[in-house]
Amino acid sequence: MLEKVEGIVLRTNDYGETNKIVTMFTHEKGKKAAVARGAKKTNSRLSGVTQPFTHGFFLIQGGRGLGTMQQGEAFSSMRRIREDLTKTAYAAYIVELTDKTTEDGEANPHLFHLLQKSLDYINEGVDPAIVTNIFEMKMLSQAGMHPEMSACAVCGETEGKFGFSIRENGLICHRCFERDPHFLPLTPAAIRLLRLFYFFDLERLGKIDVKEATKKELRAAISMYYDEYVGLYLKSRRFLEQMEQFDHAFNGKEQRNDD
Template identity: 60%
Template structure:
């Protein structure tokens, strides 16, 4: 029996000459995989609806293994995401992270809404790095490795200047810094944003502007924390780091060219 679901395509793998095995994250059932017969053919009615990041309604015959996709109706193709290399890189990281930490057939409407909102914001052209940081921060509780962000991990104080300790899995106040010589120094802005990202309702995200120095602090904390506690090794994360380096080099060259032009 085919059942209707609301879903996002988070992975699509070629199978044979003309078919795809598509992994969906659904609102109703969590993660499910389905065979999309003929979807590799450009003329197939399943070709467009099985592209990565696509959000829509799908008719799927579920099974314990790989089900069968009958049809799909697109709500949002996320076309702008796929057409921009930077946006596609960040979105690919988000969906791979979701794929890696979820089990099949485990319903999680909160995570579905979080994934959908993040992808839609990315598709709209919002700050990709900040959106990725928010998603990473929120996923820590989903993975069962929440950091201590409300108080010092050693003494419990809630006031003062804080750094972040990977060893203690949370903030350290200035009185307890000696407990971790490898702590990561943080500005007051980075401390505030980590807490905000963890607790905020993403649907209420307004305009947000974060300095590059603060973004660097957030990257340092989140990357180190994931490396220590998640056990994940994601291809898209490595590619994202390469993309970021390329972006920095491109921006530096542009700035240099503008300076030379101005001096001329």
């Protein structure tokens, strides 16, 4: 059985001296793995199309289980991502999060489109930190998490000062802060963006410019929620955190020198 799928390469693993096992997230079949014979050879016709983040068409021989990749044609190699360490770090986290929260063979065209658009935006130069925050917020439902983002999770009020509460699973207003002494205070800008990222259509993303201080708030809230409710340990997340810490320290030093 030969089938053609549209997919994005999530990861590859060496298989013997010259082969790769390529794990893709496909539009038609969800997550699917296939052996790409000879793909480790630099002159192989499968070498280029089996690079991580590549979006393309793939011909797979075999039914269920591990098939064999016969051919591939790239729509986009995501070259700009692979040439930039920062973009690579964010993209690697996005694909690993997709990999760890999905099962083989479960079709999810909506998730495929979300993944594709997110990588496209990063490749095109949109702020990768913000694209990643949007992806994380939209992936919560994939992980079975549904925080209350439209109103206070306790009293239902939509106006007032808000913070983020792990205990109450979402936003809480100033009237209900006492319900969770450990709530995370957030500025109105951070609250507005968290709501926006959770609800809006990614296709509508235009030019977006977020202050570094607000980015830190977004990262703190989203990371706290994922640590508590999703509970995934991702190597790419750890590397990203280390890189962000270095960037913040470097930028702070540069600012002090300017002063």
